[in-house]
Each structure stands twice: as structure tokens, then as C-alpha cells.
Amino acid sequence: xxxxxxxxxxxxxxxxQVWAHKSSDAYLEVALTNGVASVRLDVALRDLQxxxxxxxxEDTTITWGEVRTQAKELSAYVGxxxxxxxxxxxxxxxxxxxxxxxxxxxGYLAFESQVQIPKGTTHLDVRYxxxxxxxxxxxxxxxxxxSPGSGGSVPxxxxxxxxxxxxxxxxxxRVTFGQFIVEGIHHIWTGYDHMMFLxxxxxxxxxxxxxxxxxxxxxxxxxxxxxxxxVVTAFTLAHSLTLFAAAMGWISLPSRxxxxxxxxxxxxxxxxxxxxxxxxxxxxxGLSLRGILRRWxxxxxxxxxxxxxxxxxxxxxxxxxxxxxxxxxxxxVLGFNLGVEMGQLAVVLLFIPVAYGLRETWFYRRIALxxxxxxxxxVAAAWLLERSCGLAFMPF
Amino acid sequence: xxxxxxxxxxxxxxxxCGVLGLGTLRGGSGRFVPLLLGVLALGFLARxxxxxxxxxxxxxDSTVLEQLPLRSADEGTRKLxxxxxxxxxxxxxLASALTLGQALLERASMEADxxxxxxxxxxxxPWWDNPAAPASVWILRGGIEQHRHEFDAAIQxxxxxxxxxxxxxxxxxxLASIYTVRxxxxxxxxxxxxxxxxxxxxxVICAMAGVTSxxxxxxxxxxxxxxxxxxxxxGSDPSLLARRVWGETLAGEIAERLGRNSLAETHFRNAxxxxxxxxxxxxxxxxxxxxxxxxxxxxxxxxxxDRFDALRQRRAxxxxxxxxxxxxxxxxAIETLSDRFKxxxxxxERVHMREESRFRLRLLEDKxxxxxxxxxxxxxxREAADVRLLLETSMxxxxxxxxxxxxxxxxxxxxxxxxxxxxxxxxxxxx
Numbered sequence: 066x067x068x069x070x071x072x073x074x075x076x077x078x079x080x081x082q083v084w085a086h087k088s089s090d091a092y093l094e095v096a097l098t099n100g101v102a103s104v105r106l107d108v109a110l111r112d113l114q115x116x117x118x119x120x121x122x123e124d125t126t127i128t129w130g131e132v133r134t135q136a137k138e139l140s141a142y143v144g145x146x147x148x149x150x151x152x153x154x155x156x157x158x159x160x161x162x163x164x165x166x167x168x169x170x171x172g173y174l175a176f177e178s179q180v181q182i183p184k185g186t187t188h189l190d191v192r193y194x195x196x197x198x199x200x201x202x203x204x205x206x207x208x209x210x211x212s213p214g215s216g217g218s219v220p221x222x223x224x225x226x227x228x229x230x231x232x233x234x235x236x237x238x239r240v241t242f243g244q245f246i247v248e249g250i251h252h253i254w255t256g257y258d259h260m261m262f263l264x265x266x267x268x269x270x271x272x273x274x275x276x277x278x279x280x281x282x283x284x285x286x287x288x289x290x291x292x293x294x295x296v297v298t299a300f301t302l303a304h305s306l307t308l309f310a311a312a313m314g315w316i317s318l319p320s321r322x323x324x325x326x327x328x329x330x331x332x333x334x335x336x337x338x339x340x341x342x343x344x345x346x347x348x349x350x351g352l353s354l355r356g357i358l359r360r361w362x363x364x365x366x367x368x369x370x371x372x373x374x375x376x377x378x379x380x381x382x383x384x385x386x387x388x389x390x391x392x393x394x395x396x397x398v399l400g401f402n403l404g405v406e407m408g409q410l411a412v413v414l415l416f417i418p419v420a421y422g423l424r425e426t427w428f429y430r431r432i433a434l435x436x437x438x439x440x441x442x443x444v445a446a447a448w449l450l451e452r453s454c455g456l457a458f459m460p461f
Numbered sequence: 462x463x464x465x466x467x468x469x470x471x472x473x474x475x476x477x478c479g480v481l482g483l484g485t486l487r488g489g490s491g492r493f494v495p496l497l498l499g500v501l502a503l504g505f506l507a508r509x510x511x512x513x514x515x516x517x518x519x520x521x522d523s524t525v526l527e528q529l530p531l532r533s534a535d536e537g538t539r540k541l542x543x544x545x546x547x548x549x550x551x552x553x554x555l556a557s558a559l560t561l562g563q564a565l566l567e568r569a570s571m572e573a574d575x576x577x578x579x580x581x582x583x584x585x586x587p588w589w590d591n592p593a594a595p596a597s598v599w600i601l602r603g604g605i606e607q608h609r610h611e612f613d614a615a616i617q618x619x620x621x622x623x624x625x626x627x628x629x630x631x632x633x634x635x636l637a638s639i640y641t642v643r644x645x646x647x648x649x650x651x652x653x654x655x656x657x658x659x660x661x662x663x664x665v666i667c668a669m670a671g672v673t674s675x676x677x678x679x680x681x682x683x684x685x686x687x688x689x690x691x692x693x694x695x696g697s698d699p700s701l702l703a704r705r706v707w708g709e710t711l712a713g714e715i716a717e718r719l720g721r722n723s724l725a726e727t728h729f730r731n732a733x734x735x736x737x738x739x740x741x742x743x744x745x746x747x748x749x750x751x752x753x754x755x756x757x758x759x760x761x762x763x764x765x766x767d768r769f770d771a772l773r774q775r776r777a778x779x780x781x782x783x784x785x786x787x788x789x790x791x792x793x794a795i796e797t798l799s800d801r802f803k804x805x806x807x808x809x810e811r812v813h814m815r816e817e818s819r820f821r822l823r824l825l826e827d828k829x830x831x832x833x834x835x836x837x838x839x840x841x842x843r844e845a846a847d848v849r850l851l852l853e854t855s856m857x858x859x860x861x862x863x864x865x866x867x868x869x870x871x872x873x874x875x876x877x878x879x880x881x882x883x884x885x886x887x888x889x890x891x892x
Contacts, residue, residue, distance in 0.1 A: 086530075086574040086770075087804050110527040111576065125529045130522025164516040165526055169800040172527035175516050201586060202579025202609075204808050222809065 087170050089200045093147075093193070093207040093223075097234070102180040104158075106143060107166055107173040108195065115199045116142065129165070132174065136163060143176050148192040151183055182234075189232040193223040201225055242400045249404020252380065253412070258327050258448065259376055260412060261441045265334035266296050266365045267416055268434050271424040280434070282424040289421055295366040297413060303373025304380060305402055311381030312398045323378040325453040330372035331445035337368070338438040380405060530572055541568065548584060555595070558584050562601050569608060573740055573769055578605050596626035603635055610812040610841060612639055623655070630659040637668045644843030646676050646874065663693045663704050667711055674715045675845070677875030683715045706736040710745055717749055718845060720879035725749060740769045747775040748846075752880060756782050767794075770801055771816055778823050795824050814838035815847055822854055832858035839866070849881050856888045864888065 205223030640649030855863025
């Protein structure tokens with residue numbers, strides 16, 4: 066007998082490379098809306114079999130009839146193993162409906178209920194103790210959400226040593242605020258159109274136009290910095306304004322229009338670097354595009370502000386995807402905007418020293434400023450075509 | 462689009478890891494990766510919630526909701542049910558807990574079903590953390606941990622067991638087996654030597670051959686297994702049968718590594734004759750056939766075994782050239798397997814990285830992802846299949862470091878492996 070067990074263990078040492086199933090999981094979803102928590106808990110029938118011997122006729126299948134005869138006990142079991150507490154006080158609740166569902170490893174019973182959360186609850190303790198006594202590897206995979214349908218759920222994994230989750234209902238938590246900042250940074254770093262717009266405006270910041278309309282390097286870093294600060298502040302102010310306005314729902318523009326307008330802004334900003342000043346003789350420019358360009362181009366901060374208003378709408382559409390609810394709204398917008406500014410600042414801090422160092426070189430004037438601006442014009446023009454015609458051919 | 466989405470696609474992205482020189486993912490600290498996997502798991506939860514699954518209320522009481530994996534007429538099932546009854550009558554009685562725990566572990570192995578492992582752990586829970594528990598508890602615990610690929614923990618448990626009971630063959634055998642899987646051949650050999658005089662020749666020779674065949678003595682390992690198999694070729698008690706299947710499979714693997722393919726096939730088929738429908742043997746033979754380019758035969762062999770995910774994966778691989786990648790059968794396999802890996806990730810578990818890497822490589826054609834997983838897997842286990850996978854994925858992903866790690870390891874251990882050499886030759890040829 067002893068020898069028999071020896072072999073089995075070793076044999077399993079080899080056989081464990083073949084896997085067929087997964088360990089025991091239950092899925093708990095809690096969604097809180099207006100003080101009512103909708104609870105859904107999916108528990109595997111195979112696991113419930115261990116507790117209730119659901120398969121009463123022992124024919125190795127579990128039927129709906131077998132489940133129904135023990136419905137009361139099943140509900141009582143769930144009710145006694147899942148608790149909601151507020152400041153140490155248990156909140157009364159009962160699982161009231163039972164249905165069937167499937168996950169990757171088979172049939173599950175889904176228990177649903179609504180739990181009244183007392184007014185003024187700031188922290189809700191959720192205690193979970195299903196199945197750990199029969200399966201030490203059981204896990205309760207939970208997801209907590211405020212206001213259904215929105216993103217931003219808080220995940221938690223219940224295990225034998227982690228049976229309580231304290232749900233902080235006073236949104237925003239520091240974490241979500243941090244997440245919005247990260248989203249903002251992410252957006253500016255991967256939102257190539259915003260970056261290109263900013264770069265187009267910053268490229269000439271280390272230069273000034275001489276009397277002949279020729280580019281000259283600025284004398285000291287302070288001059289360049291002042292220029293940069295003006296541009297960045299104007300851009301920030303403008304897009305913050307429209308970001309808030311759009312996020313609050315005061316203004317709503319069709320996204321194709323906004324995206325196309327952003328592409329236009331990039332084209333215009335970069336073109337301003339390419340059109341020499343002397344060709345735009347004073348007095349004859351009137352309302353021509355070139356005239357407007359020249360006047361705006363001579364003051365990048367004005368351009369930054371004007372077009373910044375449009376970019377703000379672009380940011381707002383990203384924020385819309387993050388689906389804020391009322392409670393976290395203000396913090397979310399603030400965090401996101403902060404993230405955008407931080408990302409922007411990082412770009413500026415990377416750009417300035419390099420540009421300043423290279424400002425007198427042929428490379429900077431020809432390749433970086435003119436070549437770069439031309440490239441930006443080309444890319445942005447392609448965007449414009451793509452966005453305004455509803456096509457999709459650009460890789461980013 | 463969410464923060465976790467960003468974390469997943471950017472921070473975990475192999476490309477970015479390369480760019481940022483995040484050595485931690487490639488070599489470096491072992492603590493970072495579990496943490497990362499945890500974050501990743503939470504990320505999955507935060508990003509997707511759960512796969513939305515529709516609810517329904519059956520119309521009829523006779524609607525079947527679940528097919529339990531046990532066949533009711535099965536002897537083992539009856540035995541298990543009886544053991545449960547005895548144990549439930551007095552859950553703190555050690556003897557019945559050990560018998561039930563052992564039976565559950567057997568089930569876990571036979572059905573390749575980890576649910577039984579958690580149940581076995583629960584049965585042992587009154588003794589689980591008790592340092593003064595008898596060796597038999599620690600041996601069972603070591604077996605459970607070994608099964609969950611928690612090799613470090615398993616080694617600790619088993620060491621504790623053989624420390625208090627140095628004549629425990631089971632403890633030394635499991636230790637030898639884990640050390641072999643991990644490529645710690647010195648430790649494996651010394652654990653194997655403890656077995657001499659504690660158990661019979663068949664067991665000792667198979668355990669030792671498993672080690673020596675990896676370190677330059679494949680030929681003599683094969684000879685001694687074949688010798689001992691002839692001596693034990695009679696008798697049909699389950700324990701002997703299981704050991705013979707083990708011996709034949711091992712002989713098949715070694716013969717394949719020596720490039721003696723027809724001999725390898727004979728041994729694999731012998732094993733299958735002794736134990737038809739054994740998932741481990743089926744997987745091994747299928748791998749052998751796939752390696753030989755005999756896809757149709759492999760697909761036929763595995764027909765009807767899709768309930769084992771690892772076999773489903775192999776059958777899908779075999780069917781790609783026959784049915785085409787876009788065929789329904791392949792797409793269904795991809796969907797099922799990726800759902801399974803996602804479900805594991807939700808728990809924060811990554812025990813089947815070898816299989817997952819292979820899945821990424823052959824079914825998803827994601828070379829970079831497969832390589833990253835092969836590297837992670839290499840930190841946990843180092844069998845012939847693992848070093849081949851590391852080499853193959855690294856070659857395809859253009860990762861020099863991985864190729865070097867694999868070839869250096871083969872050179873240092875003087876491992877004979879025709880399959881590995883063939884892979885390495887294609888690398889040189891394609892350069």
C-alpha cells in the first residue's frame with residue numbers, strides 16, 4: 066500500500082504538465098446606484114455540489130430540478146457567507162433570485178439581490194466566506210462599481226486569508242485621482258496631434274526673425290524660456306477652459322468636426338514656420354489666409370490660445386470615454402488636466418535644452434525647423450483628409 | 462481604454478521592456494514578476510470586469526446544468542465518496558484525512574483538474590501549517606504544492622518530511638522529481654540516491670535515468686531503463702502498471718532525444734497500450750508525431766480528448782495545416798484556450814507558462830509574447846521541452862540573450878537532444 070502511494074506521487078509529478086480545468090472561482094459583482102447595491106454572485110455548480118450534494122440521484126448530472134429542490138438552502142448558504150457591514154453593523158440582505166449562467170469551466174448558479182446601503186455610509190465592509198472550508202484554493206473574484214454602466218471598477222480577490230474588503234465610497238479616492246493624472250499623461254504622450262501642434266509652436270522659440278525675415282538665434286536662454294512659457298500657458302489656459310466646458314456638458318461639438326479642426330490647427334501652426342515674413346508685405350495682406358497666418362504666426366501665443374480652445378474639446382472626448390460619475394467628476398477633470406500639463410511640461414523640458422543648444426546650427430534651422438515643420442504639415446494634412454472624410458489610413 | 466489597459470499594453474509590452482531595458486522581466490529579481498502578474502490580474506479585472514455571461518432560468522426541471530467529471534459507476538468515484546463520508550464524520554482524524562487527501566490528489570492528476578488540489582488542501586487544513594505535523598502530512602502538502610508548480614514551497618515541505626523521516630521513499634522520490642524538473646541535477650541525483658534500498662529497482666532506475674539522461678548519459682540511461690522494464694514486464698497491479706507506463710514514456714523521451722525515432726515511437730505506443738487514454742502519454746506521443754511532421758496522425762490520436770486543454774492545444778496545432786488557420790475548429794480552440802488563460806490570470810495564477818508560451822507561438826503566432834513567457838517559464842522549470850521552447854521562441858523573436866541561455870545550458874549539462882540540435886541548426890542555416 067505504501068509503495069502504491071509512492072508511485073502515484075511521482076507519476077503526478079510528470080502528469081502535472083497536462084492541464085484541463087481551472088481552480089474554483091466565484092464571481093461577485095456589486096454595483097452601487099443611489100444607495101442601492103445590486104449584487105450578483107456566480108458560483109460554480111461543481112463547487113456547490115461539494116457542499117450540497119446537488120446531484121441527488123447520483124447520476125453525475127446536475128439538473129435544474131435538483132437545484133430547485135434545494136433553492137432555499139442554497140440562498141441561505143450564500144446569505145450566511147456573504148456579508149455587508151457598515152461601521153461594524155451588519156446590513157440585512159437576502160439573495161432573492163437564482164438563475165443559471167456559464168463561465169469557461171461550466172455551469173454556474175447566479176444569485177442576485179439588491180442591498181439597501183444606509184445613507185451616509187462612507188465605508189462598506191464586504192465579508193466573503195464561501196467555499197473556503199471545502200476548497201482552500203477557492204477565490205472570490207470581485208468587482209465593485211459605483212453607478213452601473215461606467216468604467217472604473219475596483220477589483221478585489223477574496224481568498225482564505227483575505228476575506229474582507231473595505232469599499233471606500235467617498236470617491237474620489239486618491240487612487241482614482243492618480244489614475245486620472247496617469248490618463249492625462251498617457252493622452253498627451255500618445256496624442257500625436259497635440260504633441261505636433263505644441264512642437265510646431267515651440268520650434269521657433271529659440272529663434273527670432275531678423276529684419277530680412279531671416280531666422281536668428283536668440284541671445285540668451287531667458288528669452289527662449291519667456292517665449293516658451295507664453296506659448297505653453299496660453300495653450301493650457303485655452304484647452305482647460307474648453308475641456309471644463311465640454312466636460313460639464315455646456316458645449317458639445319461633433320467629434321469629427323473637432324478632430325478635423327485639430328488637424329487644421331496643426332497644419333496652420335507648422336505652415337507659420339515655413340512662410341517667410343518678407344513675402345507678406347505689410348498693408349496688402351487683408352483677410353487672405355497668408356495675412357492671417359502672418360499676423361498670428363508673429364505671435365505664437367495667440368495662435369496657441371486660439372487653437373488651444375479646439376484641442377480642449379479633443380481632450381474632453383477622451384475624458385468622456387473614462388465615464389465619470391457625478392461624484393468623481395470635478396476631481397477627475399482636474400486630475401486629467403493636471404496629467405496633460407505634466408506630460409506637456411515633460412515634452413518642453415526635453416525640448417528646450419536640445420533646441421537651445423542647437424539653435425545656431427544649420428541642422429536646427431534647415432532640418433529641425435523647416436524639415437520638421439514641413440513633415441508636420443504633411444502628416445497633419447493627411448490627418449485632415451482622413452478625419453474629415455471618415456477614412457482610416459494613418460498608422461497613428 | 463483605462464489605466465490598466467495602458468499599464469498592460471505599455472508597461473508589460475515586451476517591446477517597451479526592451480526599450481527601457483527592464484532587465485527584471487528578462488533575468489533579474491524573482492519578486493518583481495509575481496507582483497507584476499498580480500497587477501496584471503487586477504488589471505484584467507479592472508479593465509474588463511468579467512466576461513459578461515447571460516443569465517437564464519430553465520423552463521424544465523430536467524434541464525441538465527452541469528455534467529460532473531466523475532462517472533458514477535466508476536470504482537474510484539465510489540471510493541472517493543466513501544472516503545468523504547468517513548472524513549466528514551470526524552474531520553480532525555488524521556488517518557482518514559490523509560487517505561482522502563491522497564485520493565483527491567490522485568484524482569487531480571488523473572483528471573488534470575486543480576479543483577481537487579484545493580479540496581485536498583482543505584482536508585489537510587487542521588495540520589497544514591503545523592511544523593510538528595507528521596511527515597505524511599508534509600509529504601502530501603509537498604505533492605499538492607508540486608502540482609500547483611509552487612516548486613520552492615514543495616521542496617521546503619518535502620525537506621521537512623524527509624528530515625523527520627529519512628527513510629520515506631515517497632519524500633525522496635518527489636524531491637528527485639521536482640529537482641529534475643527544475644534542472645537542479647546535483648540535488649536530484651542525491652535525492653535519487655537516497656531511494657536505493659528504500660524501494661524497488663524499477664522506481665530507482667527510472668528516477669535516476671530521468672536525471673542522468675539530461676546530463677550526458679542518455680545512452681546508458683536508456684539501456685538501464687529498457688533492462689529493468691524487461692524484468693518487470695509481468696504483473697498488472699495498478700502500482701506496477703503505473704510505474705511501467707512511466708518507464709516506457711521516459712524511455713520514449715530519451716530515445717527521441719537520442720534521435721532514435723522508431724524506438725521512441727515503440728516505447729510511447731507501449732506506454733499507451735498499458736494505459737490507454739492517459740493524457741500525459743497522449744501529449745508526449747502527439748508532440749513526438751508533430752515533431753516528425755505527422756500532423757494527421759497526431760490529430761487522429763487526440764480526437765475526442767478536447768476536454769484536456771493541453772491536448773486540445775496539440776490537436777489544434779496538428780489541424781492547422783489540414784483545416785487552415787481560419788477554420789472554425791482552430792478558431793474555437795483559440796477562443797477556448799485564451800478564455801482559459803484569462804480565467805487563470807484573473808486569479809493571478811500563471812502555472813502553465815510553458816503551455817501558454819506554446820499557445821502564443823503556434824496558435825496566435827505572437828512570437829514576442831511567446832518568447833517572454835518562455836523566459837518566465839525557464840525560471841520555474843527546465844525540462845527538455847522548456848529549453849527547446851526557449852530556443853525556438855528566442856530564435857523567432859530575434860532574442861540573442863534567450864538563444865544564448867538555451868545553448869549554454871545544453872552545452873554545460875552536455876544534454877543530448879536531437880530535437881534541440883535540429884532547431885539550433887535551422888537557426889545557423891537561416892542566418
